[in-house]
Amino acid sequence: MTDYAIELTGVTKRFGDFTAVKDLTLRVARGEIFGLLGPNGSGKTTTINMVSGLSQPTTGKVSVLGHDMASDSRRMRRSLGSVPQETALYEELSAEANLRFHADLFDVPRNDVENRIKQLLDLVQLQERRRSRVSTFSGGMKRRLALARALLHDPELLYLDEPTLGVDVQSRRALWDYILDLKKQGKTALITTNYLEEANTLCDRIAILDHGQLVVEDTPADLKRKYGDTVIELELDPAPKAELLEELRRVAGVTEVTQADGLVKVTVEGEHAAAGDVVTLVTRSSRLVGINQHQPNLDDVFLSLTGRALRD
Amino acid sequence: MSLEHDFRVIRAAARNDIQVALTDRVFFFLGLIIPLNFLFVFILFALSGGLAPTAIVMNDHGPLAQQFVEAMRNSHSFRIHVADATHAQRDIEAGDIVAVVTIPASFDADLRAGRKVELPVLVNNLQTDFTNDIRRAVPLAITSFYASAFPDQVVVQAHEVDLQPQDTDYVPYLAVSIVVGAVLITGILQGSIVAAREYEANTIKELMLSPAPRWTLAAGKVIGTVILNAGAIAVVTGVVVLLVGARPVHPLELVGLALLTMAAAVSIGILAGTLLKRRQAAIPLAIGLTLPLFFVSGPFGPANWQGSVAGFLALLSPMFYAIEAFQHAFHGYQTAPPSLVTDVVVLTGFAVVSIFASALVLSRTRVAH
Numbered sequence: 001m002t003d004y005a006i007e008l009t010g011v012t013k014r015f016g017d018f019t020a021v022k023d024l025t026l027r028v029a030r031g032e033i034f035g036l037l038g039p040n041g042s043g044k045t046t047t048i049n050m051v052s053g054l055s056q057p058t059t060g061k062v063s064v065l066g067h068d069m070a071s072d073s074r075r076m077r078r079s080l081g082s083v084p085q086e087t088a089l090y091e092e093l094s095a096e097a098n099l100r101f102h103a104d105l106f107d108v109p110r111n112d113v114e115n116r117i118k119q120l121l122d123l124v125q126l127q128e129r130r131r132s133r134v135s136t137f138s139g140g141m142k143r144r145l146a147l148a149r150a151l152l153h154d155p156e157l158l159y160l161d162e163p164t165l166g167v168d169v170q171s172r173r174a175l176w177d178y179i180l181d182l183k184k185q186g187k188t189a190l191i192t193t194n195y196l197e198e199a200n201t202l203c204d205r206i207a208i209l210d211h212g213q214l215v216v217e218d219t220p221a222d223l224k225r226k227y228g229d230t231v232i233e234l235e236l237d238p239a240p241k242a243e244l245l246e247e248l249r250r251v252a253g254v255t256e257v258t259q260a261d262g263l264v265k266v267t268v269e270g271e272h273a274a275a276g277d278v279v280t281l282v283t284r285s286s287r288l289v290g291i292n293q294h295q296p297n298l299d300d301v302f303l304s305l306t307g308r309a310l311r312d
Numbered sequence: 313m314s315l316e317h318d319f320r321v322i323r324a325a326a327r328n329d330i331q332v333a334l335t336d337r338v339f340f341f342l343g344l345i346i347p348l349n350f351l352f353v354f355i356l357f358a359l360s361g362g363l364a365p366t367a368i369v370m371n372d373h374g375p376l377a378q379q380f381v382e383a384m385r386n387s388h389s390f391r392i393h394v395a396d397a398t399h400a401q402r403d404i405e406a407g408d409i410v411a412v413v414t415i416p417a418s419f420d421a422d423l424r425a426g427r428k429v430e431l432p433v434l435v436n437n438l439q440t441d442f443t444n445d446i447r448r449a450v451p452l453a454i455t456s457f458y459a460s461a462f463p464d465q466v467v468v469q470a471h472e473v474d475l476q477p478q479d480t481d482y483v484p485y486l487a488v489s490i491v492v493g494a495v496l497i498t499g500i501l502q503g504s505i506v507a508a509r510e511y512e513a514n515t516i517k518e519l520m521l522s523p524a525p526r527w528t529l530a531a532g533k534v535i536g537t538v539i540l541n542a543g544a545i546a547v548v549t550g551v552v553v554l555l556v557g558a559r560p561v562h563p564l565e566l567v568g569l570a571l572l573t574m575a576a577a578v579s580i581g582i583l584a585g586t587l588l589k590r591r592q593a594a595i596p597l598a599i600g601l602t603l604p605l606f607f608v609s610g611p612f613g614p615a616n617w618q619g620s621v622a623g624f625l626a627l628l629s630p631m632f633y634a635i636e637a638f639q640h641a642f643h644g645y646q647t648a649p650p651s652l653v654t655d656v657v658v659l660t661g662f663a664v665v666s667i668f669a670s671a672l673v674l675s676r677t678r679v680a681h
Binding site for chain 1: 314317320321323324327328331332335336513514515516517518519520521522523524525
C-alpha cells in the first residue's frame, strides 16, 4: 500500500489552446490535511476535478489511494467524500432525505444508515432540523450538512472545495473544528481555499498554485520562515547613530533598516535567527526602551512568491 | 458494485425525483395540463374540420324532398339545419355556414315527371378544403338519394366487404392517436425537465461523484417520472373513454402500453435534458420534437395512407408504433403491417437505447467541482 493518498505526476490539463494546469507534480500523504491555495483561475478546481475523477488529465498520471483514476475512478469514488463549493444539496428535500439518498448512492449498509445519519447530524448540530427543507437553511448550515453527507459513507479521503466560502465567522469556526476532527480520525483531506488564515489553521502542508503551475509546496510554518519577513521595531535611548544603522545592515539575514519617529525598523528574512543578533548589537550603545516584533503570515508569503495579494 | 446496489440506486433515484417533483407545483400541473390541453385542442380541431355547416332551404316538403335531405344527412359531410331563405342568406353572409342548398318548390313534381331538376348550391368558397367538401358531397348525396328513391334506375351498386368487425368513427380514432401524442409530449417534456434540473441546481455533482452506475441513475429517473405522470395519463384516457366514448377492447393491454410508451418518451426526454442541461432549451425542443413526430406518425389514419415518403418517415418515429399499439388496445385492429409484438419491441428498444445513451452522456459529462 502506498503512503500517499494522492499522487499527481507531471499532470497537464489543456482546454483547447488554454493550459489550465501545467506539469504539476504533488504528493499528499495519508492522514494529512493538504491545502491548495491560489487566486481564481490558478488551476485549483481543475486539479481537484482530476483528483476526484470528474476530469481526465491531458498528460500525466493521477493516483488516488494507490489506484489510477483514469481507469478506476468509479470504483474509487466509494472511498472519496466531497464537499463541492455549491454544496450540491437537493434544496427541496429535507436534510434527512438528502442523507438517505446519498446512503443509497454510496451503498451504505442498510442496517447502518439510520445510525450513521443520526450520528452525523449530531456531529454537525443539525439533528433538530433533520426534517426541515434545505432551502430554509443558512449558508453555514448547508455547508455543515454537505460535510455530514460527505462523511456518511465513511470515506478515506475528503475533498473540500472552499469549505467556508460565504459562511459567517461562527459557522466557519465550527466547520474548522469538524475538519480538524477528521485528522484525528486518520482521514486525509484536500482543501482548496482563498482564505490564508483557514489554510494556516487547518493544513499540514500547502501548495500554492498560480497560472496553473506549482509555485511552492511546504508546511505553513516553513513557508513563513522561508518566504515571509519579520519586522522588528526598536525604541532606543539615545537614538542610534548612522554608524550603528550601517552595522545593523551588515548583519546576516537583515534585508532593510529604516529610522523614523524615534523608531528603528529592522526587516529580517523569514523567522531568521538574526533577531537575536540585532538586539545584542543595539544594546551595546543604546538603552532598549521598547521592542515589537511582527511575525510573517501567509499573505506575506503569497505576496512575496507571486508579486500580488491572493485576492488581486 | 452489485446487482443489489444497482436496484437500490434505481429505487433511490426514482424516489428522489418523485419527492423533488412533488414540491414543484408547476411540474405537477404541467403533467396534467399539457396532455389535457393537447387532447382538447385536437378534438376541437377534428370537430370543427369534420362536417361542413350547411343550411337547407326547403321550398318543397314532399316525400322525395324529405328523402333527399335524409341522404345529405347520411353522407357524413354536412352539419345540416333547415332554414328559410332569408335566414340562410343572412347566415352565409355572416360566415356562420359554408353553403346553402335550396330545394326548389317543384322538386317532387319534376322528379316524378322525369324532368330535369336544378339544385341551387350557394357556397362560401373562401377556403377550398370546405368548398371541395361541398363539391364532393352534394353529388354524392344526389347519387345516394337516387339509389334509394329510384332503385330501378341506378343499377350499379357497391358491395362493401368490411375488413374490421365494426366501423370506427373519426373522432374516436383520432382521440386514441391524441392520447398517444399526449403521452409522448408529456413524457419527453417531463423527462427533459427532470434531467436538466440536476444541472441547473448543481445536484448533478452528487450523482457524478457517486459510484452508482450511470445507467441506474437514468433508469431510476425514468421510473420516477413515469410514476409521476401515470395519474395524468389515466385522467386523459378517462376523458377519452367517458367523453369521446372510445372504449378499450383490451383494457389491460392499454395500461401496459401506456406505461411502456410513457417510459420510452421519458427516456428520450432524459436524453434530451442530459444533452442540453438547461430547461429553457429542453422544453421548446421537447415540444418542437413531438409535434412533427405526431403528424408524421399517422394520427388521422394509417401512416402509409399518407404516401410512401411519409410512411417511411413514420417508421422512424416511436409515436407511429405507439399509435398502432394503442389503436389495437382500443379498437382491436392493427392499422399497419407490423404486429403488436413489433410495436412493443420497438418501444422497449427506444426506452433502453435512450437510457444507455443518457448513461453514456452522463459518464462523459464534465462538471466543475
